[in-house]
Amino acid sequence: MTIHWCGTGLSAIPGLRRLIEAGQPVTVWNRTLDKARAAVGDLTQDIHSFDIDALGQVLHAGDVVVSMLPADWHVPLAELAIEKGAHFVSSSYIAPEMRALDAKARAAGVALVNEVGLDPGIDHLMAHWLMADYRASGVHAADNDFSFTSYCGGVPKITNAFRYKFSWSPLGVLKALRSPSRSIREFTELNVARPWDALGRYDAPLPQPETFEVYPNRDSLPFMADYGFDPAWRVRNFVRGTLRLNGWAEAWADVFQEIESLTGPEGEARLKEMSDQFWAENAYDEGEPDRVVMCVSLHVRNAGRTVYHKTYVMDAWGDARGTAMARLVSVPVSLAVEAVLLREIPAGVSAAPSDPRLVARWMGEVDRLAQHLMVVDEG
Numbered sequence: 575m576t577i578h579w580c581g582t583g584l585s586a587i588p589g590l591r592r593l594i595e596a597g598q599p600v601t602v603w604n605r606t607l608d609k610a611r612a613a614v615g616d617l618t619q620d621i622h623s624f625d626i627d628a629l630g631q632v633l634h635a636g637d638v639v640v641s642m643l644p645a646d647w648h649v650p651l652a653e654l655a656i657e658k659g660a661h662f663v664s665s666s667y668i669a670p671e672m673r674a675l676d677a678k679a680r681a682a683g684v685a686l687v688n689e690v691g692l693d694p695g696i697d698h699l700m701a702h703w704l705m706a707d708y709r710a711s712g713v714h715a716a717d718n719d720f721s722f723t724s725y726c727g728g729v730p731k732i733t734n735a736f737r738y739k740f741s742w743s744p745l746g747v748l749k750a751l752r753s754p755s756r757s758i759r760e761f762t763e764l765n766v767a768r769p770w771d772a773l774g775r776y777d778a779p780l781p782q783p784e785t786f787e788v789y790p791n792r793d794s795l796p797f798m799a800d801y802g803f804d805p806a807w808r809v810r811n812f813v814r815g816t817l818r819l820n821g822w823a824e825a826w827a828d829v830f831q832e833i834e835s836l837t838g839p840e841g842e843a844r845l846k847e848m849s850d851q852f853w854a855e856n857a858y859d860e861g862e863p864d865r866v867v868m869c870v871s872l873h874v875r876n877a878g879r880t881v882y883h884k885t886y887v888m889d890a891w892g893d894a895r896g897t898a899m900a901r902l903v904s905v906p907v908s909l910a911v912e913a914v915l916l917r918e919i920p921a922g923v924s925a926a927p928s929d930p931r932l933v934a935r936w937m938g939e940v941d942r943l944a945q946h947l948m949v950v951d952e953g
Contacts, residue, residue, distance in 0.1 A: 576601055577911055578633065578660075580624055580651065581642030582610040584742055585665075585691075588896060589904030590642075593911060594618050603629060605643075626650060635659030638911050641666075642904070648672060648688075656682045661914045665691025665907050667792075668925060676923040689925035690910040691903040692866065693726035696940055697814070698926035699933050700724075700870035700886035701801045703949075706930055708872055709802075713881040719761075719808040721873040722801070725776055725788045727817030728899050731865040731891045736856045737822040741864060741899055744856075745849040751833055755790035757813040766790060769816070770830050773823050778869050779885050779950040786867070787818045800925065810875070817867055863892035864899055866944075873952070883953040890944035901943045909936050 579590050580603040594600050594617045603624040604610035610621045622628065624643070629651075633639065637660040641651045648664050649671045655662040656675065661684050668688045679686045689695055701724060708714070730739040740747070755766050766772040769789040776788040794814045803809065823830075829848070836844055858864060871885035890898040906926070913919050913932060927933065941947045 575599065575636050575638075575915065576632075576634070577638045577640060578603060578629060579640045579642070580604070580629070580647070581640075582613045583642060584897070585900050585903040586642040586907075587613050587904065588901045589906070589908035590614060591617060592905060592908045598911075601632070626654065630654055630658065633658045633660050637661070638663060638914055640664070640907060640911060642907070645669070649675070652679075652686050655686070656684055659684060662686045663690065663907060663910045663914060664688045665695060665903055667694055668923060673923055680922040683921050685914050685919045685921055686923045687910050687914060687919055687925075688923070690906050692899070692906070693868065695906045695926050696888070696902060696937075697724050697726055697868060697870055698800070698928075699936055699940075700868070700888075701797075701872075702926075702928040702930075702933050703937065704870065704872040704884060704886060705802045706928075706933075707884065707949075708874065708882050711882055713874065713876075715876055715881075716806075717808070718874050718876050718881065719810045720803070721811040721875075722798075722803075722809075722813070722871070723776070723811065723873075724814045724868075724870045725778075725786070725817040726866070726868040727786070729817070729819050729865050729867060730858075731863040733819060734856065735825065736852075737819045737825045739856050739858050739862075739864070740853055741858055741897060743849055744852040745845065748829075748833065748845050748849055748852075750791075751830070753792065755792055755794070755815075757790040757794040757811075757815070758809055759811055759813070761808070761810055763795075764790065768830070768834065770823060770826075776817065776869070778817075778867065779887055779952060780867075780889055781946060785820055787820055787822050788815050789818075790814070791816045802928070817869070858897075864897045865889070865891040866898045866902055871952075880953050883951070885950045885952055887946070887948055887950055888940070888944045889946040893945075898944070902940070905939060905943055906936060909939060 577600045582604045602621045605624045639655045639662045641648050641664045652662040757764050773789050776786050790813050868888040874882040
């Protein structure tokens with residue numbers, strides 16, 4: 575059995591090092607050998623230039639392929655894993671093409687595990703914990719109404735005028751700002767073409783209460799079923815969204831206006847120019863701490879009266895161990911690899927587990943990664 579870890583970008587290293595240091599048999603694959611050697615060369619010499627054909631020649635049944643590569647590599651690597659009887663793990667969202675591999679993966683008896691990073695990943699674990707806790711609370715009633723909010727954001731620990739800093743190329747952030755979203759607000763489906771059209775305020779129940787700007791992210795609605803919401807439930811609010819520092823929308827107003835006007839190849843070229851400029855002006859300095867804030871909340875009312883309201887809150891920042899973002903993305907990936915090897919995750923395509931034992935174990939590990947992690951009873 576070998577873990578084939580593909581990709582040694584900034585967000586991959588802590589989880590990769592954790593597996594190697596634990597004595598797991600890990601082969602490292604990266605497009606740039608020098609970067610991989612700089613990242614883990616002190617721990618292993620089993621480092622190779624990434625090539626999917628070369629990987630296929632050494633991949634065996636029972637192995638695990640980890641893809642920390644760009645998203646367009648996930649499906650080809652998952653298909654290769656199925657062909658070889660190997661498992662697959664990625665931190666990325668489950669694309670339709672990945673979900674379409676479910677039947678083949680089940681038939682081959684292999685697990686294709688996705689959405690086991692920070693967001694998506696840790697947020698799923700928090701949601702599953704809250705839903706299990708609510709179901710065990712004894713307050714469920716057919717006429718309850720539910721508000722679920724899940725907000726996460728990487729923000730600068732040391733605030734700057736731009737109200738944001740970049741750990742890697744800003745191009746992904748800029749492209750995400752052009753993406754529509756779907757959520758539920760006050761019992762009504764909310765479809766928004768651009769995030770700034772649904773900007774709101776969120777009061778986070780941190781040890782020192784803090785207010786953030788938030789907006790819906792992607793399509794929240796499929797996660798209602800994933801989290802165990804009954805189709806018959808009355809859902810007042812349901813949103814998975816992004817969290818930003820106060821003042822972010824004002825600081826980015828000109829960016830929003832320009833993004834709105836960009837079209838075609840010229841627009842894509844301009845996005846690249848903007849990305850390069852932002853990287854030059856607002857990248858993290860060497861050793862500068864980043865910060866990650868995540869708040870997942872379930873608020874249940876009956877006849878206007880709160881019967882359940884708890885929020886799972888995490889606040890983490892960069893320290894001597896490195897960036898918070900890298901820890902919180904890659905260590906859960908390593909936990910998923912271990913769970914696959916222990917056959918704790920069934921065959922087929924899946925996201926972060928809902929099994930209470932795995933949720934408890936993984937969140938125990940997350941507690942060591944974050945400076946603050948707790949469930950706040952706001953009822």
